[in-house]
Amino acid sequence: MILTVTPNPSLDRTYEVPGLRRGALLRAEGDRVEPGGKGVNVSRAVAATGGRTTAVMPLGGAEGALLARLLDEQGIEVAGVPLAGSTRVNITLVEPDGTLTKVNAAGPALTAAEAAALLLAVRSRAANADWIACCGSLPRGPGPEWYAELVARTHRAGARIALDTSGEALTAALAWRPEVVKPNAEELAEAVGRSLATVGDAVKAAEELRARGAGTVLASLGADGQLLVSDGGTYWGHAPVATVRSNVGAGDASLAGFLAAGGHGPAALAAAVAHGAAAVGLPGSAMPGTADLDPASVVTTADIPVDRPLADPRTGGPS
Numbered sequence: 484m485i486l487t488v489t490p491n492p493s494l495d496r497t498y499e500v501p502g503l504r505r506g507a508l509l510r511a512e513g514d515r516v517e518p519g520g521k522g523v524n525v526s527r528a529v530a531a532t533g534g535r536t537t538a539v540m541p542l543g544g545a546e547g548a549l550l551a552r553l554l555d556e557q558g559i560e561v562a563g564v565p566l567a568g569s570t571r572v573n574i575t576l577v578e579p580d581g582t583l584t585k586v587n588a589a590g591p592a593l594t595a596a597e598a599a600a601l602l603l604a605v606r607s608r609a610a611n612a613d614w615i616a617c618c619g620s621l622p623r624g625p626g627p628e629w630y631a632e633l634v635a636r637t638h639r640a641g642a643r644i645a646l647d648t649s650g651e652a653l654t655a656a657l658a659w660r661p662e663v664v665k666p667n668a669e670e671l672a673e674a675v676g677r678s679l680a681t682v683g684d685a686v687k688a689a690e691e692l693r694a695r696g697a698g699t700v701l702a703s704l705g706a707d708g709q710l711l712v713s714d715g716g717t718y719w720g721h722a723p724v725a726t727v728r729s730n731v732g733a734g735d736a737s738l739a740g741f742l743a744a745g746g747h748g749p750a751a752l753a754a755a756v757a758h759g760a761a762a763v764g765l766p767g768s769a770m771p772g773t774a775d776l777d778p779a780s781v782v783t784t785a786d787i788p789v790d791r792p793l794a795d796p797r798t799g800g801p802s
């Protein structure tokens with residue numbers, strides 16, 4: 484069972500707009516609402532391929548109630564911690580050429596009691612989980628050490644942790660040796676404090692994160708595929724994508740594929756790449772089901788293309 488933790492979940496609203504014009508009224512030509520937040524998406528992706536998952540998150544207000552209902556409709560078990568504030572709404576604007584612009588709200592601040600209740604909700608389920616995926620930004624309130632505390636406490640219960648966050652929250656949690664860390668290219672660059680021009684630069688940065696405490700690094704590099712850097716060796720994987728519709732949640736789908744495939748080795752990397760490639764071909768943050776996956780199109784190799792230039796993450800769309 485994969486337990487996911489999303490301390491700052493969201494309702495993701497996507498509007499298809501005819502074009503972006505500052506100061507104008509934009510009339511949406513289509514819209515969709517989906518459960519959001521990185522751990523929530525990992526649970527959605529695990530469930531979409533028939534895996535067992537429970538999603539832990541704080542929920543508040545009408546938005547929180549809608550988020551819980553949408554997840555329930557998708558058959559996902561939710562362990563919700565009641566919140567005085569209201570769950571945030573994140574907005575994605577899609578232009579006709581596929582360009583995405585995303586606005587993420589800060590979300591409600593958690594009181595100390597709410598943050599402690601969330602930690603308890605995770606700890607009390609840790610013993611039943613094969614993996615605990617701790618994903619996304621931290622809400623205001625608990626401070627950047629919250630993931631570090633969660634890793635420390637759930638490790639004591641024998642759980643394996645996969646962490647997908649950034650900035651100070653990532654730095655603080657590394658010291659507690661999470662088994663898997665999943666940065667994207669931008670987060671990897673931020674973590675090591677320098678820009679990454681090539682796949683080789685990304686490998687060096689991932690090795691640095693391992694030296695700072697990460698067990699395995701699964702780095703998602705957008706159109707440049709994914710890197711697995713671990714005790715078992717370094718591998719690069721990629722798959723062709725005919726039409727990129729939305730990269731929102733593609734990293735979350737990748738992490739779900741990786742963990743569901745065991746969370747180590749080139750076969751798990753291949754599953755991660757298959758999930759990422761399938762996710763970008765779907766609209767909004769739709770998560771791929773088994774029929775969407777094309778494992779035969781995935782290539783993994785230990786022959787790392789170190790000189791391959793990385794696309795500028797800022798031109799790859801938001802995540």
Ligand SMILES: Nc1ncnc2c1ncn2[C@@H]1O[C@H](COP(=O)(O)OP(=O)(O)OP(=O)(O)O)[C@@H](O)[C@H]1O
Nearest residue numbers: 667703704705706708724731732733734735759802
């Ligand atoms: N343009 C693309 N072409 C081909 N594959 C892509 C493209 N964009 C993403 N992917 C696939 O999806 C994976 C995850 O994408 P990305 O690195 O953008 O994740 P992310 O920034 O963590 O996303 P999010 O945080 O929204 O889940 C990539 O490693 C790759 O396998």
Ligand SMILES: O=P(O)(O)OC[C@@]1(O)O[C@H](CO)[C@@H](O)[C@@H]1O
Nearest residue numbers: 519520521573587619620732802
């Ligand atoms: O603001 P955070 O927590 O960094 O990211 C939140 C978010 O952008 O991540 C998911 C895609 O990965 C979306 O469902 C959601 O809106």
